[in-house]
Amino acid sequence: MQSWYQIFPKNPWLSLYAWVIFCILPFFFIFRSSSPLEITLGILLLIMFFLAYRLSFNSKTGFVYMWIGIEIAINIGMIFLFGYVYLAIFLAFFVGNIRNKVGFFIVYGIHIGTTILALTIGIILHEALYTAQLPFIVLSILGIILLPFNTYNRHKREKLEGQLEDANKRISQLIVIEERERIARDLHDTLGQKLSLIGLKSDLAGKLMKRNPEAAMNEINDIRQTARTALKEVRELVSDMRGTKLEDELLRIQQILKAADIDFVLYGNPKLDNTPLLVENVLSMCLKEAVTNVVKHSRATRCSILVKQNAQEILVQVQDDGVGIEGTHWNQGNGLSGMRERLEFVNGSVEIKKVDGVTLNIRVPNVILYQKPKEELV
Numbered sequence: 001m002q003s004w005y006q007i008f009p010k011n012p013w014l015s016l017y018a019w020v021i022f023c024i025l026p027f028f029f030i031f032r033s034s035s036p037l038e039i040t041l042g043i044l045l046l047i048m049f050f051l052a053y054r055l056s057f058n059s060k061t062g063f064v065y066m067w068i069g070i071e072i073a074i075n076i077g078m079i080f081l082f083g084y085v086y087l088a089i090f091l092a093f094f095v096g097n098i099r100n101k102v103g104f105f106i107v108y109g110i111h112i113g114t115t116i117l118a119l120t121i122g123i124i125l126h127e128a129l130y131t132a133q134l135p136f137i138v139l140s141i142l143g144i145i146l147l148p149f150n151t152y153n154r155h156k157r158e159k160l161e162g163q164l165e166d167a168n169k170r171i172s173q174l175i176v177i178e179e180r181e182r183i184a185r186d187l188h189d190t191l192g193q194k195l196s197l198i199g200l201k202s203d204l205a206g207k208l209m210k211r212n213p214e215a216a217m218n219e220i221n222d223i224r225q226t227a228r229t230a231l232k233e234v235r236e237l238v239s240d241m242r243g244t245k246l247e248d249e250l251l252r253i254q255q256i257l258k259a260a261d262i263d264f265v266l267y268g269n270p271k272l273d274n275t276p277l278l279v280e281n282v283l284s285m286c287l288k289e290a291v292t293n294v295v296k297h298s299r300a301t302r303c304s305i306l307v308k309q310n311a312q313e314i315l316v317q318v319q320d321d322g323v324g325i326e327g328t329h330w331n332q333g334n335g336l337s338g339m340r341e342r343l344e345f346v347n348g349s350v351e352i353k354k355v356d357g358v359t360l361n362i363r364v365p366n367v368i369l370y371q372k373p374k375e376e377l378v
Contacts, residue, residue: 042082049074049087056094068094068107072114079118083129085140088115092144096151108148115144185338189285193256193292194230198223200259200295222259245277246270246307246316249284253291257303260295262320268307272314279364282346283316286339290318290360298322300357309366316362324354 049071056067071091078084091111098104119137123130130137201223208216247270257264272280287305294303300322308315339350339362348364 038081042078045074045077045081049078049090053090053094057097064098065103065107072111076114076118079115079122083122083126083133085115085119085137088144089140089147092147093151096148097155098152099155104148104152111148112144116141181341185341186285188338189289189292191230193252193288194226194233196292196295197226197256197259198230200256201226204259245280246272246284246287249287250305253287253305256291256295262295262300263302265302265304266307267304269309270307272307272309275309275314275366279314279346282342282348283314283362283364286342286350286362287316287318289336289339290362294318294320294322294358298358311366313366314364318360318362319355319357321357324358 052067052070052074056064056071059067068091071087071094075087075091078087088111095104095107095111098107119130119141201219205216205219205223208219250266250270254264291303291305294300298320300320303318303320306315306317306319308317336350342348343350343362343364346364348362351361351363353359353361
């Protein structure tokens with residue numbers, strides 16, 4: 001609920017003191033009358049006006065238009081009886097508080113029309129009463145015309161500013177959520193590969209423990225080294241996302257495929273020419289996820305990777321000779337969805353085909369970084 005003093009408009013060009021004067025000034029016009037009946041009627045009209053004015057501020061329903069109608073009627077009465085037009089400024093302010101556009105223009109038109117009509121008739125009937133204050137009446141008419149639009153636009157601006165603030169808060173929340181999802185994907189992609197490698201090497205070390213202790217010890221050393229590498233990558237991931245080049249990722253992929261007893265074949269040149277590190281990092285993370293799925297689900301004996309770069313796009317193809325899409329492992333979990341989200345960030349796409357196993361085509365538009373010619377560097 002509003003406090004009583006909030007019936008006074010908050011206007012930059014009209015202070016609270018001016019509104020207090022407008023409240024006191026009608027008593028001068030009222031007590032100037034000789035008839036006690038007119039004085040009593042004037043005071044009653046004034047009390048009724050401010051009561052209706054207060055109730056109109058509190059009203060949240062269609063009754064607000066009833067209170068405005070009463071205020072307009074009292075304003076007309078004050079103009080006819082006492083030549084006091086300044087209550088119309090209070091009304092002009094409140095009209096600007098009407099949020100309904102149709103209601104605003106209807107009440108605005110009625111208020112201006114009735115005020116000007118009452119003034120015109122009053123000047124015709126009692127010219128001397130209005131001539132002395134004609135400059136102030138003209139200023140009041142200008143205020144009645146301009147003040148509602150000023151108040152209406154100010155409220156509209158405040159509403160838009162509030163919506164913008166809410167939108168900014170929502171955007172901040174979405175950024176936090178997106179960052180959490182990104183970190184979750186990165187942790188999944190980074191740790192998933194390393195933990196898969198550790199699991200495979202642990203199984204292999206267990207099998208070799210009695211048969212070939214020396215080979216088992218080598219596998220255990222590899223497990224230790226992989227765990228240290230995973231810990232290092234997690235620390236780097238938490239502090240700052242580290243960009244990974246495609247050729248570096250292929251070396252780690254070769255290790256995990258070898259540990260899983262899957263033959264690895266590489267076609268094309270993994271060294272990309274003048275490709276932004278962001279794009280290489282996205283391709284590396286997608287390739288890591290694809291190979292992790294091959295190791296976990298495909299039961300393949302062979303995995304081939306093709307890297308092809310031309311003027312239009314970069315193609316990374318992962319093909320295995322496993323069981324295919326049965327079990328729908330490619331359509332579940334965070335792996336494929338995370339891959340698609342990453343590729344969308346660089347306008348890329350991913351396509352899955354079943355051709356003697358599974359073929360995964362990762363495509364990214366080729367963005368060549370501009371490099372200055374040698375003569376420009378001199």
